[in-house]
Amino acid sequence: xxxxxxxxxxxxxxxxxxxxxxxxxxxxxxxxxxxxxxxxxxxxxxxxxxxxxxxxxxxxxxxxxxxxxxxxxxxx
Amino acid sequence: xxxxxxxxxxxxxxxxxxxxxxxxxxxxxxxxxxxxxxxxxxxxxxxxxxxxxxxxxxxxxxxxxxxxxxxxxxxxxxxxxxxxxxxxxxxxxxxxxxxxxxxxxxxxxxxxxxxxxxxxxxxxxxxxxxxxxxxxxxxxxxxxxxxxxxxxxxxxxxxxxxxxxxxxxxxxxxxxxxxxxxxxxxxxxxxxxxxxxxxxxxxxxxxxxxxxxxxxxxxxxxxxxxxxxxxxxxxxxxxxxxxxxxxxxxxxxxxxxxxxxxxxxxxxxxxxxxxxxxxxxxxxxxxxxxxxxxxxxxxxxxxxxxxxxxxxxxxxxxxxxxxxxxxxxxxxxxxxxxxxxxxxxxxxxxxxxxxxxxxxxxxxxxxxxxxxxxxxxxx
Ligand SMILES: Cc1cc2nc3c(=O)[nH]c(=O)nc-3n(C[C@H](O)[C@H](O)[C@H](O)COP(=O)(O)OP(=O)(O)OC[C@H]3O[C@@H](n4cnc5c(N)ncnc54)[C@H](O)[C@@H]3O)c2cc1C
Numbered sequence: 001x002x003x004x005x006x007x008x009x010x011x012x013x014x015x016x017x018x019x020x021x022x023x024x025x026x027x028x029x030x031x032x033x034x035x036x037x038x039x040x041x042x043x044x045x046x047x048x049x050x051x052x053x054x055x056x057x058x059x060x061x062x063x064x065x066x067x068x069x070x071x072x073x074x075x076x
Numbered sequence: 077x078x079x080x081x082x083x084x085x086x087x088x089x090x091x092x093x094x095x096x097x098x099x100x101x102x103x104x105x106x107x108x109x110x111x112x113x114x115x116x117x118x119x120x121x122x123x124x125x126x127x128x129x130x131x132x133x134x135x136x137x138x139x140x141x142x143x144x145x146x147x148x149x150x151x152x153x154x155x156x157x158x159x160x161x162x163x164x165x166x167x168x169x170x171x172x173x174x175x176x177x178x179x180x181x182x183x184x185x186x187x188x189x190x191x192x193x194x195x196x197x198x199x200x201x202x203x204x205x206x207x208x209x210x211x212x213x214x215x216x217x218x219x220x221x222x223x224x225x226x227x228x229x230x231x232x233x234x235x236x237x238x239x240x241x242x243x244x245x246x247x248x249x250x251x252x253x254x255x256x257x258x259x260x261x262x263x264x265x266x267x268x269x270x271x272x273x274x275x276x277x278x279x280x281x282x283x284x285x286x287x288x289x290x291x292x293x294x295x296x297x298x299x300x301x302x303x304x305x306x307x308x309x310x311x312x313x314x315x316x317x318x319x320x321x322x323x324x325x326x327x328x329x330x331x332x333x334x335x336x337x338x339x340x341x342x343x344x345x346x347x348x349x350x351x352x353x354x355x356x357x358x359x360x361x362x363x364x365x366x367x368x369x370x371x372x373x374x375x376x377x378x379x380x381x382x383x384x385x386x387x388x389x390x391x392x393x394x395x396x397x398x399x400x401x402x403x404x405x406x407x408x409x410x411x412x413x414x415x416x417x418x419x420x421x422x423x424x425x426x427x428x429x430x431x432x433x434x435x436x437x438x439x440x441x442x443x444x445x446x447x448x449x450x451x452x453x454x455x
Pocket of ligand 1: 084085087088116117124126128160185186207235236330331332364373374377408
């Protein structure tokens with residue numbers, strides 16, 4: 001089972017959810033996952049866009065009451 | 077029994093907290109009901125934002141420094157003796173000289189550090205201005221530079237979110253003043269899909285870059301630098317040529333945080349409103365070293381420090397916390413060598429920067445001096 005680290009970036013204007021994800025993913029092992037919680041609706045697009053470019057993998061995107069949960073697996 | 081407050085880190089956050097506590101707990105310190113001890117790595121206090129001006133020769137190096145003891149209130153027991161192990165379970169901190177300090181309340185304020193060594197080729201191939209040695213080398217490189225491809229490369233995470241934009245505008249003006257702008261091509265790279273983490277700042281920066289012919293490459297997270305070929309390559313598989321590479325290296329927290337098993341990457345898990353470390357009730361965390369998803373900036377450290385001063389004082393005098401930190405951050409943004417603007421926000425109020433003006437630039441210049449009052453806890 002991959003380990004999963006959660007970063008709660010709700011209400012984070014700067015540096016914001018994607019920057020938090022970029023920093024967090026450097027600290028996990030290849031094959032492990034980072035779950036990012038974001039209240040910024042742009043994240044639901046930004047994060048998958050970046051993940052595709054950098055060739056990691058989006059494992060799940062879930063819209064909850066007032067935020068999104070996006071789980072990304074480190075692939076390299 | 078004397079209540080012992082131990083502060084690890086004598087940078088901005090640690091210094092403001094120490095001085096603020098001395099003011100609030102004056103009589104308790106006088107009759108030894110409370111003691112305040114600080115552990116630092118150096119007897120000099122550096123004004124880090126001043127480093128931005130070093131590559132352009134616009135500040136004298138001695139203006140960046142004061143003796144740490146002269147900045148600290150005389151009631152603080154200050155030791156230049158870095159912490160090597162922070163043992164939260166046993167309420168003890170071990171130091172390089174072999175001392176052990178026990179505490180009732182601990183403040184962790186060990187900041188962040190540059191990790192150019194984490195990216196292959198970056199140390200050899202790039203310049204930076206985030207420490208004095210780097211800023212000096214960059215000044216020499218700028219003196220020798222007669223034109224070519226300049227890449228300003230930004231990596232995550234890093235402190236001072238606005239310095240990358242500021243250095244880009246300042247470089248352009250420097251080349252113009254030197255008469256070589258027509259021989260220079262500046263490209264700015266940024267980790268996410270816009271020019272700045274703060275959306276309104278990114279919106280303002282884009283037309284400013286376009287009108288000044290500054291190119292940009294977004295979604296650029298550095299994988300490696302090849303100093304021989306003078307190229308920089310991103311995880312997103314884009315390679316850029318450069319003649320002069322200026323980088324904002326990725327940062328990590330202090331080694332002691334990692335060695336003490338307090339947090340991945342040296343970032344200490346911190347409650348965003350109480351600033352307490354994890355589930356503890358006597359360990360506060362302040363400044364760059366927190367893992368709070370917020371800008372790593374002097375102003376953040378300052379507003380957090382004010383909250384911790386009130387809460388620690390209140391805990392000691394009344395056995396209760398006084399208030400919560402609201403996530404406030406304030407930043408000046410230099411938009412060139414003669415103009416600036418500012419931006420503030422907190423956990424609930426989004427940022428909304430005003431138009432740049434010369435007046436705000438002057439205010440930032442004035443702040444470069446006022447900093448010392450702020451560190452002493454007078455501002
Ligand atoms: C070029 C530049 C420009 C900047 N511009 C701005 C700006 O315009 N506005 C703004 O708000 N911020 C700015 N900043 C950021 C600001 O300087 C930092 O965010 C701020 O200093 C953070 O305070 P701190 O106390 O957390 O960390 P620091 O001030 O870095 O202090 C941490 C201290 O802990 C010490 N330490 C580390 N390990 C140990 C140990 N084991 N034992 C004891 N001590 C230890 C370090 O030596 C250091 O003295 C800028 C920074 C740079 C580099």
